[in-house]
Amino acid sequence: MDMEFSPEDLAFQQEVRTFIAENYPADLRGKQDEGDELSKEDFLSWHRILYKKGWVAPAWPVEYGGTGWTPTQRFIFSEETARADCIRLMPFGLAMVGPVIYTFGTPEQKARFLPRILSGEDWWCQGYSEPGAGSDLASLRTVAVPDGSDYIVNGQKTWTTMAQHADWGFFLVRTDKDAKQQEGISFLLIDMKSPGITVRPIITLGGEHEVNEVFLEDVRVPQAQRVYEENKGWTCAKFLLAHERTGIAGVAASKRGVEKVKEIARTEVDGDKPLLQNAFFKRKIAELEIDLTALEFTELRSLAGPNAGKGPGPESSLLKIKGSEIQQRLTELTLEAVGHYGAPYFRGFGDGDNEHPIGPDYAHRAAPTYFNVRKTTIYGGSNEIQRNIIAKMVLGL
Amino acid sequence: MDFTYTDTQDMIRDTLSRFLADTYDFETRQKFIASDDGRDPAIWTALAQELGMLGASFSEDHGGLGGGALENAIIMEELGKVLGIEPYLPTVVIAGGALKAVGGAQADKYIPEIIAGNMIVAFAYAEPQGRYDLANLKTSAKKDAAGYVLNGHKSVVYAAPWASHLLVTARTGGGQRDREGVSLFLIDANLPGIVRRDYPTVDGSRASEIYFENVAIPAEALLGGEGAGLPLIEQIVDEATVAVCAEATGVMQKLHEGTLEYTQQRKQFGIPIAKFQVLQHRMVDMFMEVEQARSMTIMGTLKLGLSADERKAAVSAAKNKVARGAKFVGQNAIQTHGGIGITQELAIGHYFKRATMIEGQFGSADYHIDRFEQLTLAA
Numbered sequence: 208m209d210m211e212f213s214p215e216d217l218a219f220q221q222e223v224r225t226f227i228a229e230n231y232p233a234d235l236r237g238k239q240d241e242g243d244e245l246s247k248e249d250f251l252s253w254h255r256i257l258y259k260k261g262w263v264a265p266a267w268p269v270e271y272g273g274t275g276w277t278p279t280q281r282f283i284f285s286e287e288t289a290r291a292d293c294i295r296l297m298p299f300g301l302a303m304v305g306p307v308i309y310t311f312g313t314p315e316q317k318a319r320f321l322p323r324i325l326s327g328e329d330w331w332c333q334g335y336s337e338p339g340a341g342s343d344l345a346s347l348r349t350v351a352v353p354d355g356s357d358y359i360v361n362g363q364k365t366w367t368t369m370a371q372h373a374d375w376g377f378f379l380v381r382t383d384k385d386a387k388q389q390e391g392i393s394f395l396l397i398d399m400k401s402p403g404i405t406v407r408p409i410i411t412l413g414g415e416h417e418v419n420e421v422f423l424e425d426v427r428v429p430q431a432q433r434v435y436e437e438n439k440g441w442t443c444a445k446f447l448l449a450h451e452r453t454g455i456a457g458v459a460a461s462k463r464g465v466e467k468v469k470e471i472a473r474t475e476v477d478g479d480k481p482l483l484q485n486a487f488f489k490r491k492i493a494e495l496e497i498d499l500t501a502l503e504f505t506e507l508r509s510l511a512g513p514n515a516g517k518g519p520g521p522e523s524s525l526l527k528i529k530g531s532e533i534q535q536r537l538t539e540l541t542l543e544a545v546g547h548y549g550a551p552y553f554r555g556f557g558d559g560d561n562e563h564p565i566g567p568d569y570a571h572r573a574a575p576t577y578f579n580v581r582k583t584t585i586y587g588g589s590n591e592i593q594r595n596i597i598a599k600m601v602l603g604l
Numbered sequence: 605m606d607f608t609y610t611d612t613q614d615m616i617r618d619t620l621s622r623f624l625a626d627t628y629d630f631e632t633r634q635k636f637i638a639s640d641d642g643r644d645p646a647i648w649t650a651l652a653q654e655l656g657m658l659g660a661s662f663s664e665d666h667g668g669l670g671g672g673a674l675e676n677a678i679i680m681e682e683l684g685k686v687l688g689i690e691p692y693l694p695t696v697v698i699a700g701g702a703l704k705a706v707g708g709a710q711a712d713k714y715i716p717e718i719i720a721g722n723m724i725v726a727f728a729y730a731e732p733q734g735r736y737d738l739a740n741l742k743t744s745a746k747k748d749a750a751g752y753v754l755n756g757h758k759s760v761v762y763a764a765p766w767a768s769h770l771l772v773t774a775r776t777g778g779g780q781r782d783r784e785g786v787s788l789f790l791i792d793a794n795l796p797g798i799v800r801r802d803y804p805t806v807d808g809s810r811a812s813e814i815y816f817e818n819v820a821i822p823a824e825a826l827l828g829g830e831g832a833g834l835p836l837i838e839q840i841v842d843e844a845t846v847a848v849c850a851e852a853t854g855v856m857q858k859l860h861e862g863t864l865e866y867t868q869q870r871k872q873f874g875i876p877i878a879k880f881q882v883l884q885h886r887m888v889d890m891f892m893e894v895e896q897a898r899s900m901t902i903m904g905t906l907k908l909g910l911s912a913d914e915r916k917a918a919v920s921a922a923k924n925k926v927a928r929g930a931k932f933v934g935q936n937a938i939q940t941h942g943g944i945g946i947t948q949e950l951a952i953g954h955y956f957k958r959a960t961m962i963e964g965q966f967g968s969a970d971y972h973i974d975r976f977e978q979l980t981l982a983a
Contacts, residue, residue: 504899
C-alpha cells in the first residue's frame with residue numbers, strides 16, 4: 208500500500224501540466240476566474256483541444272477512443288485540470304450516454320455516435336426526469352408506441368440540462384404500460400431537431416438558464432435508435448447513474464474550491480484581521496477540508512483498492528452523497544466569506560458587457576453559485592434516494 | 605498508488621482474526637476483565653509465541669516480520685473488533701516505535717524481548733495539569749552521578765498494573781511548557797520509589813496513577829538525546845494516534861454491524877424496525893462514517909513517514925474525523941437499540957464505551973482540529 212506516484216506517473220503529471228499551460232485558452236481562463244457564465248462555444252473550445260490531443264475521454268476503453276490510462280493517471284489528470292481551473296466538460300455525451308452506447312449499443316450505433324461524441328460535433332442532453340416523477344425515476348410516463356420501424360413518442364421531460372444547445376438527447380420512455388414499473392422502459396436516442404420537440408427554458412434561482420422543459424408531441428424515432436432490448440432500458444439507466452455518481456463526487460474541483468475560499472478569507476477583513484483568523488470561520492474551513500480528505504481517500508480506495516476495475520458499484524452513492532454535501536458547504540462558506548457583497552444582483556455581464564460588477568471580483572457569483580449548487584443533493588437521484596440505494600444494496604435492509 | 609494489502613498483511617489479519625474468534629468472544633472477555641488481574645496473560649503469550657503477532661511491525665534483524673505502521677493498524681483494527689484490552693498499543697506501537705526510532709543497543713536489547721512477549725510497557729506521559737500538551741510536564745529527571753532521579757505524578761497510565769516497564773516523559777531542563785528540556789526514559793516498572801494506585805477504566809481496561817518519589821534510574825534508560833526528546837515523543841504519539849484510529853475503525857464497524865443485526869430482528873408496529881426509512885438512513889450515515897474512518901486511518905498511516913509538519917497535519921485530520929465519526933456511530937448505535945442499548949448486558953454498550961474513550965485518547969476532535977489549523981490555515 209502506498210500513495211507514491213511512480214516516476215512514470217510524475218512524468219505524466221508534468222506532461223499534463225505543460226499541456227494545460229500551453230493549450231488552455233487564455234480568454235477562457237479569464238472568464239473562469241471571474242466566475243462568468245460559460246457559453247456553448249466556451250465548453251466546446253476546451254473539448255476540441257482535448258479531443259485533438261486524444262485526452263477527451265480518459266475513462267473510455269481504448270478501442271472506442273479512450274486513453275488507456277491507469278486509475279492513477281486518471282486521478283492525476285482530474286487533479287491537474289481542476290488545479291488549473293479548467294472548465295469541466297459537459298458530462299452528457301462523454302460520461303453518460305457514451306459509456307451506455309459502447310457497453311450496450313449495436314455496432315451501427317457505436318460507429319455512428321461515439322466518434323461524434325468524442326469530437327464534440329454532437330451536444331447531448333439527458334431526458335430522464337419528468338414532472339411528478341423526480342427521483343422516482345421509474346414512474347415516468349413518456350410513452351413510445353411502435354409504428355412500423357419507428358416509435359411515436361409523446362410526453363414531457365424536465366430539468367433537462369443544456370437542452371437548448373443539444374443536437375441529441377437520450378431518453379427513458381415507457382414501451383410497456385402493463386409491465387412492472389421498471390420492466391417496461393426503453394432507452395432511446397432522439398434527434399433534438401425532430402419535428403414535435405419543443406424546448407422551453409426554466410430559469411433557476413441564480414438567474415441562470417441551465418435547465419429546460421422538453422415537450423415531445425408525436426415525435427417519430429427510428430427503432431434503430433433504441434439502445435439495448437425493448438423494455439430493458441432500466442439496465443442502461445442504472446448503469447449510467449452509477450457512472451454519473453462517481454463523476455459528481457467532484458473531489459479535485461472541491462479541493463481547488465477550498466483553496467479559493469481560503470484566498471477569499473485571507474483577503475476579506477473581519478475586525479482588524481483577515482477573516483481567516485476568525486476562529487469560527489477557520490474551524491468551518493478546517494472541518495470541510497478534513498471531510499474532503501476523507502472523501503478523497505474513500506474515492507482513492509475505490510480507484511486503487513482491491514475492487515479497482517470492477518466498475519462503480521452501489522458504494523458510488525457514498526461518493527455522491529458526501530461529494531455533493533461538500534460542494535454545497537463550499538458555496539455556503541464562499542457566500543459567508545464575501546459578506547455584504549453577496550447581495551448585489553447581476554444579469555448578463557458576459558460577452559459584450561463592459562460594466563464592472565460591484566464589489567470584489569470573487570464576490571459577484573457567490574450568491575448565484577450558492578443557489579445553483581443546491582441542485583447537487585437533488586440531481587442524479589436525490590441524496591435521500593442514494594441513502595435508499597446504500598440501505599438496500601450495501602446494508603441489505 | 606496502490607491501496608491493496610500484501611499477502612503477508614492479509615495473512616496477519618486472517619491469523620489474528622481467527623485466533624480472536626476462538627479465544628475472545630464477548631462473554632469470555634467480560635469474565636477476564638472482571639478477574640482480579642483484569643486480563644488473561646495466556647492471550648499475550650499466545651499473541652507472541654503462537655502467532656508471532658508482536659513481531660509483525662519490527663524488522664527481520666530484530667526477529668520480526670519486517671512490517672511497520674500498516675501492520676500495527678491491521679492488528680489494532682482486529683483488536684478493536686473484539687474490544688481487546690491487550691497492551692499492544694503501549695508495548696508494541698509506542699515503546700516499540702520509540703525503540704525503532706532510536707535504534708542502536710537499546711533497540712537490540714529490548715525489541716526481541718517485546719517480540720517474545722516478555723515485556724509489557726505502559727506509557728506514562730500524561731499529567732493532571734497537562735491535558736493533551738505533551739510538553740506540559742512537572743515530572744522531573746535530575747541528573748546525578750549514577751544516572752537520573754525521577755520525581756512526579758503521571759495520570760491515567762493505561763496497562764500500568766500489568767507492565768514490566770514504563771516509558772516515561774520527564775523534564776531534564778527548561779520550564780513547565782518549554783519544548784526544550786523534555787526527555788524520554790524506558791525504566792523497570794518495579795524500581796524502588798515507584799508508587800501506583802491501580803483502577804479499572806470505563807472501557808474495560810486497567811490503569812494507574814503513578815507517583816515517582818526519588819526514583820533512581822540508570823543513565824542508559826534515556827532514549828534519544830537528553831532534553832531533545834519532544835520531537836521523538838510527538839512522533840510516537842502520532843503513530844499511536846493513527847493506531848487508535850485503526851482500533852476505532854474496528855470498534856465502529858462492530859457498532860454498525862450490531863445495529864444492522866438488531867434492527868432486523870427487533871419488531872415494532874408489526875414489522876422489523878430496519879424497514880423504517882428514518883432508521884435506514886441513519887444506518888447509512890453510520891456506514892459512511894465507518895468507511896471514512898477507514899479511509900482516514902489509511903491516509904494517516906501512510907503519511908507517518910513524511911516531514912513532521914505534514915505528518916502532524918495528516919494525523920490530526922485523521923483523528924478529528926475519526927473522533928467525530930466514533931461519536932456519531934456510537935451515539936446512534938445506542939439510540940437505535942433503545943433501552944437495551946444502555947444496559948451492561950449487551951456488547952453494544954461496551955463498544956460505545958471504548959469508542960467514547962478513543963474520542964479523547966491522544967487528543968480530542970477539538971485539540972486535533974486546532975493543531976490542523978495551526979499547520980494548514982495560516983492567514
